[in-house]
Amino acid sequence: MDRAPGMSVRLKLTFSYAGFLMVAGALLLVTVWVFLLRYVPDHQIVVGQGDSDFPARYAPNRSDLQEAFAPRAAEAMAVLLVFGLVGGWVLAGRMLSPLTRITNATRRATSGSLSHRIELEGRKDEFRELADSFDAMLARVEAQVAEQQRFAANASHELRTPLAVMQTMLEVARKDPDHGSGELVERLSVVNARAIDLTEALLVLTRADQRSFTREPVDLSLTAEEAAETLLPLAETHGVTMETSGEIAIASGSRALLLQMTTNLLHNAIVHNLPEGGTVRVGTTARSDAVTLTVENTGRQLTAQQASTLVEPFQRGTERVRTDHAGVGLGLAIVQSIVLAHDGTLTLTPRDAGGLYATVRLPAPPTR
Numbered sequence: 001m002d003r004a005p006g007m008s009v010r011l012k013l014t015f016s017y018a019g020f021l022m023v024a025g026a027l028l029l030v031t032v033w034v035f036l037l038r039y040v041p042d043h044q045i046v047v048g049q050g051d052s053d054f055p056a057r058y059a060p061n062r063s064d065l066q067e068a069f070a071p072r073a074a075e076a077m078a079v080l081l082v083f084g085l086v087g088g089w090v091l092a093g094r095m096l097s098p099l100t101r102i103t104n105a106t107r108r109a110t111s112g113s114l115s116h117r118i119e120l121e122g123r124k125d126e127f128r129e130l131a132d133s134f135d136a137m138l139a140r141v142e143a144q145v146a147e148q149q150r151f152a153a154n155a156s157h158e159l160r161t162p163l164a165v166m167q168t169m170l171e172v173a174r175k176d177p178d179h180g181s182g183e184l185v186e187r188l189s190v191v192n193a194r195a196i197d198l199t200e201a202l203l204v205l206t207r208a209d210q211r212s213f214t215r216e217p218v219d220l221s222l223t224a225e226e227a228a229e230t231l232l233p234l235a236e237t238h239g240v241t242m243e244t245s246g247e248i249a250i251a252s253g254s255r256a257l258l259l260q261m262t263t264n265l266l267h268n269a270i271v272h273n274l275p276e277g278g279t280v281r282v283g284t285t286a287r288s289d290a291v292t293l294t295v296e297n298t299g300r301q302l303t304a305q306q307a308s309t310l311v312e313p314f315q316r317g318t319e320r321v322r323t324d325h326a327g328v329g330l331g332l333a334i335v336q337s338i339v340l341a342h343d344g345t346l347t348l349t350p351r352d353a354g355g356l357y358a359t360v361r362l363p364a365p366p367t368r
Helices: 009-039 062-110 126-175 181-210 220-230 232-237 255-271 304-309 331-341
Strands: 045-047 057-059 216-219 240-246 250-253 278-286 290-297 345-350 356-363
Touching: 009 062, 062 126, 126 181, 216 220, 216 255, 220 232, 220 240, 220 255, 220 278, 220 290, 232 240, 232 255, 240 255, 250 255, 250 356, 255 278, 255 290, 255 331, 255 356, 304 345, 331 345, 331 356
Parallel strands: 240 278
Antiparallel strands: 045 057, 216 250, 278 290, 290 356, 345 356
């Protein structure tokens, strides 16, 4: 927004300080003047008898006081004005120096330098709270920009892979026209399906990040049952037993997104499980302030560091137990985005016996 140039804050503070000092000085001089008028007569008074021992003298009257007081008062006001302007300029500069550092940091951030920090020294006051808040905002923005850049690079790589595979297949088919087209069509269909799944996952992730949904009461126990029923054939194919239990747990949010969240958690628990005899346990609990969805699965050993990186896009903790349903590496990243969009928390904890323990905690809707 274009704005007309105006007076600087430092100059305004300088004039304000000088003006206040002038008003205070004027009030003090007026008080002294009124006080003196009470004891100075308005006419001349002769003091003494007029003889050689006591010559006659005249006591000062108001006219004499005015002639003597007015120039001195004007000089004092001039000194106060100069002192107020100089002192106000210096004090305003010292007071506004933290704001200058914050402004310079803001300009650097606007130009793209997000690594700079103000790091204002001294005890806590309003300027230091502002500087600390700005530093925290810069750190968060820098982390988000880095994450977005990393995500864009990973997404570009993941999208390029199926397209490159399809291009290679088509070039092979063009060079060998006598080769049967049935196998080529089948392989192209598989690769194309993967590209579609990745695109849809990216759209879901974007929708969750933008929080473009209408909130409504959603029972997590019902979404867990629905997701378990949908993924039952996949669990049977992998030899995984699913167990669902829990109580009614009402959350506030998008039913479609919360169902997607639960489905992704269950899908991840199934495909990252034991080759045979694996289990997945799903449960829900409700408290006065929050509702909880837990998904526990057996599987290979994971470290705490590995578990902390699983929510990053295109990260996989272990190889899946089957080559089908390869996924696109966005399952838990989508879960994390949906949870954050619903003001909740996602905790991934490795099980001592192998596998993962995922806990989603969402705030309970306010009671009416």
